[in-house]
Amino acid sequence: xxxxxxxxxxxxxxxxxxxxxxxxxxxxxxxxxxxxxxxxxxxxxxxxxxxxxxxxxxxxxxxxxxxxxxxxxxxxxxxxxxxxxxxxxxxxxxxxxxxxxxxxxxxxxxxxxxxxxxxxxxxxxxxxxxxxxxxxxxxxxxxxxxxxxxxxxxxxxxxxxxxxxxxxxxxxxxxxxxxxxxxxxxxxxxxxxxxxxxxxxxxxxxxxxxxx
Amino acid sequence: xxxxxxxxxxxxxxxxxxxxxxxxxxxxxxxxxxxxxxxxxxxxxxxxxxxxxxxxxxxxxxxxxxxxxxxxxxxxxxxxxxxxxxxxxxxxxxxxxxxxxxxxxxxxxxxxxxxxxxxxxxxxxxxxxxxxxxxxxxxxxxxxxxxxxxxxxxxxxxxxxxxxxxxxxxxxxxxxxxxxxxxxxxxxxxxxxxxxxxxxxxxxxxxxxxxxxxxxxxxxxxxxxxxxxxxxxxxxxxxxxxxxxxxxxxxxxxxxxxxxxxxxxxxxxxxxxxxxxxxxxxxxxxxxxxxxxxxxxxxxxxxxxxxxxxxxxxxxxxxxxxxxxxxxxxxxxxxxxxxxxxxxxxxxxxxxxxxxxxxxxxxxxxxxxxxxxxxxxxxxxxxxxxxxxxxxxxxxxxxxxxxxxxxxxxxxxxxxxxxxxxxxxxxxxxxxxxxxxxxxxxxxxxxxxxxxxxxxxxxxxxxxxxxxxxxxxxxxxxxxxxxxxxxxxxxxxxxxxxxxxxxxxxxxxxxxxxxxxxxxxxxxxxxxxxxxx
Numbered sequence: 001x002x003x004x005x006x007x008x009x010x011x012x013x014x015x016x017x018x019x020x021x022x023x024x025x026x027x028x029x030x031x032x033x034x035x036x037x038x039x040x041x042x043x044x045x046x047x048x049x050x051x052x053x054x055x056x057x058x059x060x061x062x063x064x065x066x067x068x069x070x071x072x073x074x075x076x077x078x079x080x081x082x083x084x085x086x087x088x089x090x091x092x093x094x095x096x097x098x099x100x101x102x103x104x105x106x107x108x109x110x111x112x113x114x115x116x117x118x119x120x121x122x123x124x125x126x127x128x129x130x131x132x133x134x135x136x137x138x139x140x141x142x143x144x145x146x147x148x149x150x151x152x153x154x155x156x157x158x159x160x161x162x163x164x165x166x167x168x169x170x171x172x173x174x175x176x177x178x179x180x181x182x183x184x185x186x187x188x189x190x191x192x193x194x195x196x197x198x199x200x201x202x203x204x205x206x207x208x209x210x211x212x
Numbered sequence: 213x214x215x216x217x218x219x220x221x222x223x224x225x226x227x228x229x230x231x232x233x234x235x236x237x238x239x240x241x242x243x244x245x246x247x248x249x250x251x252x253x254x255x256x257x258x259x260x261x262x263x264x265x266x267x268x269x270x271x272x273x274x275x276x277x278x279x280x281x282x283x284x285x286x287x288x289x290x291x292x293x294x295x296x297x298x299x300x301x302x303x304x305x306x307x308x309x310x311x312x313x314x315x316x317x318x319x320x321x322x323x324x325x326x327x328x329x330x331x332x333x334x335x336x337x338x339x340x341x342x343x344x345x346x347x348x349x350x351x352x353x354x355x356x357x358x359x360x361x362x363x364x365x366x367x368x369x370x371x372x373x374x375x376x377x378x379x380x381x382x383x384x385x386x387x388x389x390x391x392x393x394x395x396x397x398x399x400x401x402x403x404x405x406x407x408x409x410x411x412x413x414x415x416x417x418x419x420x421x422x423x424x425x426x427x428x429x430x431x432x433x434x435x436x437x438x439x440x441x442x443x444x445x446x447x448x449x450x451x452x453x454x455x456x457x458x459x460x461x462x463x464x465x466x467x468x469x470x471x472x473x474x475x476x477x478x479x480x481x482x483x484x485x486x487x488x489x490x491x492x493x494x495x496x497x498x499x500x501x502x503x504x505x506x507x508x509x510x511x512x513x514x515x516x517x518x519x520x521x522x523x524x525x526x527x528x529x530x531x532x533x534x535x536x537x538x539x540x541x542x543x544x545x546x547x548x549x550x551x552x553x554x555x556x557x558x559x560x561x562x563x564x565x566x567x568x569x570x571x572x573x574x575x576x577x578x579x580x581x582x583x584x585x586x587x588x589x590x591x592x593x594x595x596x597x598x599x600x601x602x603x604x605x606x607x608x609x610x611x612x613x614x615x616x617x618x619x620x621x622x623x624x625x626x627x628x629x630x631x632x633x634x635x636x637x638x639x640x641x642x643x644x645x646x647x648x649x650x651x652x653x654x655x656x657x658x659x660x661x662x663x664x665x666x667x668x669x670x671x672x673x674x675x676x677x678x679x680x681x682x683x684x685x686x687x688x689x690x691x692x693x694x695x696x697x698x699x700x701x702x703x704x705x706x707x708x709x710x711x712x713x714x715x716x717x718x719x720x721x722x723x724x725x726x727x728x729x730x731x732x733x734x735x736x737x738x739x740x741x742x743x744x745x
Contacts, residue, residue, distance in 0.1 A: 050217045050645060069221060071651035082646060087664050096650050096660060147650070 002183045007056035018207040029184040031198030038204045040187040044153045049073045075151040076144040080159045083140040086129040090139045097146035114142035134165035152184040170196050218644035222568040222654050229565010229578045236581040243596030250599055251456045261441050270437040277358035277419035278412050285366025288508045291501040293374040310364030312730050314683025316424035316700050319357050320719050321515025324522050349431030357425045360512050362415045373403045392497030413473030421589035424685040438462045439591045459592040467587045523720020531717040540702040548681040551620035555677035559628035567636040582629045585622050590686025593619050612691040619687040624677035631673050635666050667741035671734030679726045
């Protein structure tokens with residue numbers, strides 16, 4: 001269970017003060033909706049460790065996450081853009097999800113299995129810049145599988161996709177979340193994404209979350 | 213300030229950057245200390261030259277060079293932004309190469325075109341029977357050479373600003389049917405004016421500290437500048453203390469300009485490619501653009517062409533048959549390669565260290581020593597190094613190669629850092645989140661993310677510093693000996709001995725090596741990186 005209680009945060013010079021409390025369970029998608037500028041991405045930055053709250057608690061299965069720097073937090077992130085390093089091949093992007101010391105044979109086996117699970121093949125040697133939006137998100141999801149972290153943060157990940165691809169990737173996210181028991185936190189202002197995926201929903205208004 | 217939490221935690225990088233910065237600061241401090249202690253010697257005599265006249269002459273020359281270079285640079289950038297023609301990339305590349313074209317070569321090229329025995333005079337003599345009286349030696353020649361080099365440099369920077377105008381703004385202007393003048397004042401000028409003060413400061417410093425051009429085209433003491441006066445005091449008058457006092461004045465003025473320039477927007481050395489314009493000026497504006505372009509290409513290209521045509525004749529074989537040429541070539545290539553690699557190491561150390569810390573004061577502290585050269589120019593730096601080596605009880609001749617290599621690396625460092633620091637900063641700012649969330653180590657970050665993205669810039673840095681070193685006369689002029697000679701010094705000595713044909717051949721070979729290095733090195737490094745990835 002990922003639990004936040006009264007995470008207090010204020011951007012320097014900004015008037016709005018965030019006071020965030022929520023609960024997210026393993027194996028399900030929890031959605032955060034709100035208008036543009038409501039602070040949805042701020043919430044994800046707080047969970048990922050890119051922002052530090054003034055006070056409050058953030059725990060995963062009872063473990064305090066706040067003292068941990070971003071790279072040590074048990075989370076993977078999928079953004080709308082900049083999800084992959086465009087100058088690297090898909091294979092090299094995937095390798096970055098594994099420990100550097102992983103043996104080549106093991107690395108190849110894990111990457112093939114992850115790609116198989118997200119239903120992608122034949123792109124390993126392509127530069128990320130040449131992949132379509134849907135392929136990029138699949139590669140990023142495959143990397144998430146390789147990283148094997150219990151929390152997945154999705155920041156408007158379907159916004160740049162066409163309707164058909166969007167539906168496919170949504171289904172993939174849902175099935176991976178259920179299969180691997182991930183705690184998936186989805187930030188979106190698209191109602192159809194939320195309806196298709198989320199079992200629990202929060203709405204962010206005036207710096208506070210209310211369960212819908 | 214960047215959110216410090218999105219920056220990957222790299223204390224070792226910050227420490228290494230600080231160590232490099234401290235080492236450079238210590239070296240420059242030692243050089244300055246050597247100069248100050250010599251100046252404070254109680255037996256010091258006042259310099260034999262009129263210091264205030266020198267300051268006035270140097271300032272007037274640098275001020276005029278700056279104003280003229282900016283005027284021509286703006287006009288040329290404007291023309292290049294608007295015109296499309298076959299070979300345009302080559303022309304843009306020609307102007308971009310101005311930054312590495314040795315001043316000695318440009319000055320010599322001007323003589324080959326406009327001098328008494330130059331192409332123009334020969335043509336006038338053939339056509340009219342009378343030679344033209346073109347006053348090339350003196351302020352006119354110095355200004356012409358500076359404008360050729362500095363206006364081309366300015367045009368390349370300003371062209372990048374014009375190319376960066378958002379397409380939506382151009383569409384709005386076009387839909388409003390703005391005239392060419394309105395377009396320039398409403399759309400172009402706001403993009404250009406922010407870069408002009410910083411650019412002016414750099415050009416002023418380049419012209420103020422110009423050495424080979426004034427040495428060759430100055431035409432005597434009346435047009436002497438500080439740098440040449442310092443060189444003359446050391447090499448010709450053996451007046452070391454007088455030189456030191458001139459050096460102090462020089463350092464004070466350059467430092468004042470740098471402090472003033474620090475308030476201006478920085479100039480990025482990075483330049484992008486121009487896209488196809490959808491909006492072309494018409495009528496007289498287009499004619500004017502063509503006129504500006506043709507005049508600029510002739511002004512910059514003719515002296516270089518003259519160097520190649522005059523130098524690459526049968527005389528080049530005579531020069532290449534001499535051992536002194538191969539020895540000088542070997543020294544130049546060794547010093548150039550060594551100083552290019554040293555520059556890259558220093559710039560990477562400082563650039564990675566700066567990018568790793570979000571604290572503005574620490575970033576400034578790590579970056580500032582790299583700009584030491586702008587305050588302590590080549591001749592002053594080598595004078596200080598000369599005194600330091602002498603005070604340490606060493607024979608200057610034995611330390612010469614190491615001193616020249618280090619001094620050349622320091623001279624290139626401001627340009628290297630201006631090239632590498634912005635992309636390194638941008639990578640950390642834009643990809644820091646992803647790098648941190650993936651938990652990449654420092655080496656992984658460098659090898660997988662930073663190196664592939666900066667490899668072309670690394671090539672540019674290697675090319676710039678190699679070419680700067682190859683064309684340097686300021687440092688080698690004080691440290692050169694009979695046995696330790698580089699190509700520019702060999703060429704200068706040939707000129708001094710009135711062996712003009714030898715000088716022309718050496719100039720042509722230097723120009724070929726410079727252009728080849730400037731064009732090929734960035735491509736080579738880019739290809740090697742692509743192949744490796």
